[in-house]
Amino acid sequence: MKKSRSLPSAASFEWILPLGWVVLFLAAYGRLILHPELHTACPENDTWNLPIRWSVLSALREGRIPLWNPNSAFGIPWLATWQTECFYPGTLLFTGLGLSAWNYSGLLHLLILSLGVYFFLRANHVGPFWAFFSSAIAMLNGCAYNHLGSNSSMDTMAWVPWMLWATWQFSERKPWTILKWALFFVLQVFAGYPQIILYTLVGCFSYAAFLKGWRASLRLLPALLLGLLFSAAQWIPSIEYFFLDSVRLPAVHDNPHFFLPLENLKTFLDFSALGTKGIPDYVADPTFFYFNFYSGFLPLFALALGLIRFKKLQSVSRFFLIGFLLLVLWALGFFLAGFEVIHLPYPAFLEPAKCWVLINVFELFALGLVLKDLFPNPGIWKWPFLVLALLNLLGPLWIHPSEKNLSPGELQPAADEINSFEQKHGHILVLPDAKEHLRLYTPIPNPEGKLLFKYFVPNSNLFNGLPSATFYGSTQPSWGALDAGFYFQYGFPYRNGTLLDMLGVDLIYMPERDMPERFHKISTDGSWTLWQNPGSVGSYYFFSGTPNNTSRKEAFSAFASGTADPRKDLFLDPNPVSSAPDHRQVDLRTFKDGFMGFFSKKDSDRYLIVTQNAMPGWRAWVDNRPSPVYLANGIFLCVPLPQGAHAGVNLAYEPASFRLGLFLSLMTMAGLLGWLGLNPKERIRR
Numbered sequence: 032m033k034k035s036r037s038l039p040s041a042a043s044f045e046w047i048l049p050l051g052w053v054v055l056f057l058a059a060y061g062r063l064i065l066h067p068e069l070h071t072a073c074p075e076n077d078t079w080n081l082p083i084r085w086s087v088l089s090a091l092r093e094g095r096i097p098l099w100n101p102n103s104a105f106g107i108p109w110l111a112t113w114q115t116e117c118f119y120p121g122t123l124l125f126t127g128l129g130l131s132a133w134n135y136s137g138l139l140h141l142l143i144l145s146l147g148v149y150f151f152l153r154a155n156h157v158g159p160f161w162a163f164f165s166s167a168i169a170m171l172n173g174c175a176y177n178h179l180g181s182n183s184s185m186d187t188m189a190w191v192p193w194m195l196w197a198t199w200q201f202s203e204r205k206p207w208t209i210l211k212w213a214l215f216f217v218l219q220v221f222a223g224y225p226q227i228i229l230y231t232l233v234g235c236f237s238y239a240a241f242l243k244g245w246r247a248s249l250r251l252l253p254a255l256l257l258g259l260l261f262s263a264a265q266w267i268p269s270i271e272y273f274f275l276d277s278v279r280l281p282a283v284h285d286n287p288h289f290f291l292p293l294e295n296l297k298t299f300l301d302f303s304a305l306g307t308k309g310i311p312d313y314v315a316d317p318t319f320f321y322f323n324f325y326s327g328f329l330p331l332f333a334l335a336l337g338l339i340r341f342k343k344l345q346s347v348s349r350f351f352l353i354g355f356l357l358l359v360l361w362a363l364g365f366f367l368a369g370f371e372v373i374h375l376p377y378p379a380f381l382e383p384a385k386c387w388v389l390i391n392v393f394e395l396f397a398l399g400l401v402l403k404d405l406f407p408n409p410g411i412w413k414w415p416f417l418v419l420a421l422l423n424l425l426g427p428l429w430i431h432p433s434e435k436n437l438s439p440g441e442l443q444p445a446a447d448e449i450n451s452f453e454q455k456h457g458h459i460l461v462l463p464d465a466k467e468h469l470r471l472y473t474p475i476p477n478p479e480g481k482l483l484f485k486y487f488v489p490n491s492n493l494f495n496g497l498p499s500a501t502f503y504g505s506t507q508p509s510w511g512a513l514d515a516g517f518y519f520q521y522g523f524p525y526r527n528g529t530l531l532d533m534l535g536v537d538l539i540y541m542p543e544r545d546m547p548e549r550f551h552k553i554s555t556d557g558s559w560t561l562w563q564n565p566g567s568v569g570s571y572y573f574f575s576g577t578p579n580n581t582s583r584k585e586a587f588s589a590f591a592s593g594t595a596d597p598r599k600d601l602f603l604d605p606n607p608v609s610s611a612p613d614h615r616q617v618d619l620r621t622f623k624d625g626f627m628g629f630f631s632k633k634d635s636d637r638y639l640i641v642t643q644n645a646m647p648g649w650r651a652w653v654d655n656r657p658s659p660v661y662l663a664n665g666i667f668l669c670v671p672l673p674q675g676a677h678a679g680v681n682l683a684y685e686p687a688s689f690r691l692g693l694f695l696s697l698m699t700m701a702g703l704l705g706w707l708g709l710n711p712k713e714r715i716r717r
Contacts, residue, residue: 045159051167055421056142059171059428063134063179069433070133076180084125084133084182087115091126098268099684105458105534105666106643110265110689111272113223114183118265120218121186137179140189145170147192148392152399154199155347160409164417165399171424173302173325174391176431186222188388190215191231195392198235201251202242209254216258220265225273226385234354234389241350260699267692276646289382290364298325302427324359324390327423329416330398337401348400355393362386458534458570458642462541530590532566533597533664535642539564568597570642571627573672575635578603583665590664601638603669607659612650631678639680641668648686654679 063069070076086109090097097117100109109115116122121140124132149166153159169175169192178185197212212235219228232255239248259266297304302325337344337352344352360366362383406413526547531539539550542558551563578601581589586602589595595602629639645668651658653672660682663669672678 048159048163051163052142052145052170055167055170056138059425060134060138060141062433063138066433067131067134068435070435071176071179072432072434073177073180080180080182081130083115084130087117087122088125088129091117091122098686098689101643104644106646108268108272108276108646108648108684108686111268111686113225113265113269116183116186116221116223118262119186119221119223121182121222133180133182136182137185140185141170141175141179143189144175144192147189147196148395148399151192151196151199151396152403154196155400157399157403158407160413160417161399161402161406164402164420165395167417167421168326168330168398168424169391169395171421171428172327172391172395173298173424173427174387176428183222183224184227184388187219187224187227188391190219190222191227191234191388191392192396194219194231194235195238195396198238198251199242201254202239202247209257212251212254213258213261216255217262220258220262223265225269226382227388229381230386230389234393237354238350241347257699257703260695261703263692263695263699264689265692267695268686268688271647271686271688288364288367289384290367291362291384293363295324296359296363299331300328301325324387324394325424325427326391326394326398327420329420329423330394333398333402333405334394336405337397340405344401344404348397348404351393351397351400355390355397358386358390358393362390458536458567459538459540460531460534460536462539462543466542528591528593529566529596530587531564532568533590533595534666535568535570536564537567537569538562568640568642571629572598572640573631573633573636574598574601574638574640575633576601576637578638578663580605586665597640597664601640601669602664603638604662604665606661608645608662608668609647609649609651609660611657611659612652613657627682629680629682631672631680634674636672636678637674638663639670639672640664641670641682643668645669646684648684648688650683650685652681655681 057064063071073080086100086102087097097109097115100107110117121136124136124139128135145166148169149162152162152165157165175185175188178188193215194212197208197215201208201212216228216232219231236248236251239251294305334352334355337348341349341352364383367383402409409416538553539546539562540559541562542560543562544555544560546552546562549564549566551565553561553563555561576599581602586595589600589602590597627641629641631639640663644666645660645662649660649668651660651668651670653670658670658680661669661671668682670680670682672680
């Protein structure tokens with residue numbers, strides 16, 4: 032009888048829910064919808080997110096899958112770095128609308144996250160009011176808002192509650208559950224934030240074991256396998272790169288396991304708890320930007336009340352509440368001491384702090400479930416409670432400054448100006464001093480929304496054709512300009528030696544007004560000066576002498592000290608990086624950023640050296656005949672040439688891992704469509 036009396040109010044509330052979502056959405060993010068040129072102030076938008084998006088868009092609009100990025104770290108496997116999202120369906124928004132879709136994409140995924148929280152709670156018998164309460168917090172909380180400009184993390188985060196919802200459906204043996212679970216997993220893989228994916232899988236398998244025992248978690252393996260096969264084109268090249276061809280450096284030098292400082296707990300209570308000297312947290316403290324737990328005071332009060340009245344909670348509420356607390360302790364590094372005591376190696380890839388998304392989702396689930404258990408029939412007080420909780424979150428959103436990013440159209444004139452001085456089309460090296468580095472990475476956002484120029488930083492490949500000599504991220508090529516400490520000890524010496532010549536650095540952009548005579552000053556813009564290096568070998572050159580065999584460190588030492596000259600000395604590894612392909616050259620340019628052609632005109636030319644990282648996966652053809660690729664000077668591609676002039680050389684980056692992954696993905700798709708088409712009615716019934 033009680034149930035039947037509560038139905039009308041619940042039904043009426045559920046009827047007005049869409050209106051509530053629309054009103055809340057517009058109140059919080061109206062300015063970002065009406066002004067797509069405005070973005071949430073974030074130092075990483077310009078140094079990482081915007082360059083990635085522009086790079087991928089440029090490739091996809093030209094009909095190419097961006098396997099290789101020649102503009103960072105002397106070339107890196109681009110698809111394999113995950114966060115490019117070139118297979119992710121959401122990228123179609125950008126492909127069609129360009130970078131003006133930035134806000135729309137972030138807000139769409141924020142809405143997906145919020146709806147996922149709502150439907151999961153409703154599936155667990157939480158009434159529409161408390162389910163909406165948690166989903167509204169999901170739409171407004173700091174963790175989600177501060178990732179609007181971070182495409183990969185926002186897109187991966189949006190599907191976490193749906194993964195857990197599909198896990199619940201799987202335990203209830205609902206129809207199509209294997210396909211649903213696999214679909215959400217594939218979307219996460221294509222969105223491409225590996226640590227979020229890993230922690231989501233841990234959460235799903237733990238939840239399945241909680242619902243139906245450990246055997247239930249094992250029954251999820253077919254869905255996981257299906258998802259892995261479907262997304263193989265993305266993760267197989269990534270596994271090859273991350274675990275075989277790269278070096279994992281500590282994410283933070285003084286905090287190699289990357290756990291959160293205890294002071295981050297302050298953000299539970301205060302949106303700006305970490306602010307110093309008037310500088311907002313999202314500028315002064317990058318830890319805040321990544322791991323903002325802020326959800327307001329009232330939700331935390333409700334969870335604390337759940338702990339006090341723990342015995343009154345149902346088992347599923349206890350599961351998510353305890354899981355939330357354990358994840359917080361894990362993120363704060365409390366369990367790392369145990370690994371050290373028993374001398375158990377801890378994989379740096381796990382990075383406890385990267386479980387922030389699962390913490391956020393577990394908190395939201397626990398909130399709705401605890402409120403349902405403690406207040407199954409809330410009185411009129413529930414409305415002021417909802418209003419106060421939402422106003423507590425809307426305040427920071429309204430005062431959070433926005434900024435205008437320079438669009439590619441506005442950047443292109445500057446790129447053209449620099450390109451006009453670049454004779455050999457080699458590399459441009461950006462070297463800010465410590466003061467400029469700090470200023471460019473952490474500019475204070477201006478409320479007026481003036482254009483901020485903070486793009487010439489070492490980690491940016493924003494200018495098409497103007498590669499930076501460094502690469503953003505803690506995973507670096509196992510050979511290349513960043514793979515070992517001795518590369519940095521020379522600090523890219525420009526006052527002596529020939530290291531910059533060997534690296535093919537044609538231009539140096541730096542806050543330095545005086546340089547050795549061999550460099551030519553091109554222009555000065557404020558404190559920055561553009562210098563030309565006449566001794567650079569450019570993007571490629573031919574060598575006609577006899578190569579030497581020595582270690583990478585000795586080779587770099589020789590060039591850094593000036594005892595070796597790249598035009599007179601070649602240090603060649605005797606073992607090929609990539610063996611000769613087993614087929615004659617075919618036109619695969621649709622799949623490549625790394626397709627290059629060269630032509631030799633001298634009989635004396637014996638070797639072609641291309642100033643791109645010699646990663647496995649490169650293939651070479653000389654006069655249309657397969658040829659092996661070697662490692663030159665400890666970093667670059669080298670192709671031996673036969674005696675005689677007019678040798679045509681073609682290089683293409685086509686790793687076998689991508690071909691295998693693409694084959695598995697396409698075969699899985701074809702098999703799935705065929706299986707569904709054989710007897711669709713029977714498939715639906717099952």
